[in-house]
Amino acid sequence: MDIEKRLSDDAKRIADIQPPANLRSRLCASLEGVKVLTGHVAHRWLKPAMAVLTAAMLTVALLPGRGPTPVLDLPSGADASPETALTEDYRGVDDAGVAKNTAASQGNEEANGVVLAAPLENPPWERVGAFSGLAALTGALWFYEFGRRRQLALALIVPTLVLILGNLWLLRNLIF
Amino acid sequence: MDSLKRVARAKAGDKQALLDLVLAREREFYGLSYVYMRNEQDAADALQDMIVILYTRIHTLKKDESFYSWANQILVRCCLTKLRRNKRWQLIPEGYEEATEHSGEAGLDLLNAVHKLPGAQRDVILLFYYSDKTFEEISEIQSCPVGTVKSRLHQGLKKLKGWLGDGYREKT
Numbered sequence: 001m002d003i004e005k006r007l008s009d010d011a012k013r014i015a016d017i018q019p020p021a022n023l024r025s026r027l028c029a030s031l032e033g034v035k036v037l038t039g040h041v042a043h044r045w046l047k048p049a050m051a052v053l054t055a056a057m058l059t060v061a062l063l064p065g066r067g068p069t070p071v072l073d074l075p076s077g078a079d080a081s082p083e084t085a086l087t088e089d090y091r092g093v094d095d096a097g098v099a100k101n102t103a104a105s106q107g108n109e110e111a112n113g114v115v116l117a118a119p120l121e122n123p124p125w126e127r128v129g130a131f132s133g134l135a136a137l138t139g140a141l142w143f144y145e146f147g148r149r150r151q152l153a154l155a156l157i158v159p160t161l162v163l164i165l166g167n168l169w170l171l172r173n174l175i176f
Numbered sequence: 177m178d179s180l181k182r183v184a185r186a187k188a189g190d191k192q193a194l195l196d197l198v199l200a201r202e203r204e205f206y207g208l209s210y211v212y213m214r215n216e217q218d219a220a221d222a223l224q225d226m227i228v229i230l231y232t233r234i235h236t237l238k239k240d241e242s243f244y245s246w247a248n249q250i251l252v253r254c255c256l257t258k259l260r261r262n263k264r265w266q267l268i269p270e271g272y273e274e275a276t277e278h279s280g281e282a283g284l285d286l287l288n289a290v291h292k293l294p295g296a297q298r299d300v301i302l303l304f305y306y307s308d309k310t311f312e313e314i315s316e317i318q319s320c321p322v323g324t325v326k327s328r329l330h331q332g333l334k335k336l337k338g339w340l341g342d343g344y345r346e347k348t
Contacts, residue, residue: 003337007305010286014306019206020220024199030224031191034231 046145053138060131061166123174128167135163183240186231194231198223201244204307205251211306212255214287218262225254242316248309249317252299289339290332297332300325 020026139159146155168175179200185193198205205226209219229250237246290301299318303309315322 003333003340004305006286006340007290007301007336011306011308014211014287015203015207017207017210017216019202020216023202023206023220023223024195026220026224027195027198027227030228031195031231034191034228 046141050138050141050145053134053141057131057134057138057162057166060127060134061169124170128170131166131170132163135159135166139163179243180240183234183237183243187234187237187240191231194227194234197243198227198230198247205247208248208251208302208307209255211287211302212252213258214291218258222251222254222258225258226251229254245313245316248307248313252303252317256295286340289336292339293332293335297328297335300328301332301336304329 136159139162142159143155146152179197182193182197186197205223206219209222209226210216213219213222226247230247233250237243287306290298292298293301296318300314303314303317304311309317311322311325314325318325
């Protein structure tokens, strides 16, 4: 007998099998056990909340404020200013040429009172704290949303990356 | 009530409307579930899983008229998930033909043989022969072109012929 005919016959045999009598009650019981109404109704607030929190995180991270700007160690004279210090330095280069330039590269910046790559004196810890808090809150919502869909890798990796990269950005002058 | 209205009500969270939609094609759903699970208990369990997923995900259904093909798709996925959990996947053993020659339940053996096929070919054969779906419906369920469905059916039948031989049913 041809295989297609056999399959058709077998399908007829299967079609004769009746569903169990209690199928309706079992399906009812399954539906009654579902607490969540529907995704878009129950979690209507989730996406706007995540959008607001993300905007707040970006504001904290990117807006200028008392940010991570390096502090110049200016000369102690009364009329000293960054412009003065830099002008003197450039004049030195003009007058003494290569020799002066070499001397400057050997550490004479401090003698002139100018530190070109000054360390960060006041890291923006408040902004780091605010950013981390917002990132943790957004991450919790993100984890709730994607964890519910069983996309655990996405639920864990994205919030962690945002937290790390954001803090690296805020503390870039301290770290690098 | 019209099925489209029921779908709309189910989308609004009406459990009874969803239950009515499923029960309207109870035998079709159960038959499809049965050919995957091959026992009554698991077939009913898969249907229960399906109705929960239908209820929680029905808001993602874009075309209301596609409700039943979407439900079939979900039922197939529920069955496959359940099969994976039950660890019933087995490679076709050596000397399969000889073993089936002495088996008393020819129909179940045929269904078992279909389940030894690669997943895509098995699904096409189950949907085409056992669930009476058209090529277009299968292509929608499997999200692939109709030509691919036909090709998978042809390859699956070829393998079945190789495994079972033409005189299979007569010998049993």
